[in-house]
Amino acid sequence: MKLGYDILTIVLLIAGSFFALTAAVGILKLPDFYTRAHPAGKSDTLAQTLIMAGLLVQTFHSDIFGFHASIKLALIVLILFITAPSATHAIIKAANVHGLKHWRKEEHDND
Numbered sequence: 001m002k003l004g005y006d007i008l009t010i011v012l013l014i015a016g017s018f019f020a021l022t023a024a025v026g027i028l029k030l031p032d033f034y035t036r037a038h039p040a041g042k043s044d045t046l047a048q049t050l051i052m053a054g055l056l057v058q059t060f061h062s063d064i065f066g067f068h069a070s071i072k073l074a075l076i077v078l079i080l081f082i083t084a085p086s087a088t089h090a091i092i093k094a095a096n097v098h099g100l101k102h103w104r105k106e107e108h109d110n111d
Contacts, residue, residue: 005061012054020047032103033095041088045081052077 026039052073060070 002061005057009054009058012050012057016047016050016052016054018047019043019050023047033100034092034102037088037092041085045084048080048084049077052080 020043023039023043026043027036030036030039056070056073056077059073060067062069
């Protein structure tokens with residue numbers, strides 16, 4: 001039965017790593033602040049949640065860490081799931097209020 005939990009942990013960790021990698025590529029490839037904030041806010045939050053869920057599955061069925069570590073990881077997942085998108089929204093709103101312009105394709109056609 002332990003093998004099933006190990007496989008679930010591996011799948012969650014690989015999925016989380018995939019979304020973290022795609023978020024990093026999105027941040028590097030996209031043209032301006034607003035479009036870069038999208039992968040930073042969405043994919044990164046999903047990646048962190050999946051990785052923590054994989055750790056949560058592993059610690060819940062572990063003899064060493066057990067139930068208390070699982071509760072702590074679940075609280076961390078909950079806090080990350082609430083605060084990361086809220087922080088991204090606040091940063092984007094602050095940039096918009098201070099007049100940071102959106103990227104326009106017609107302005108950069110010669111680049």
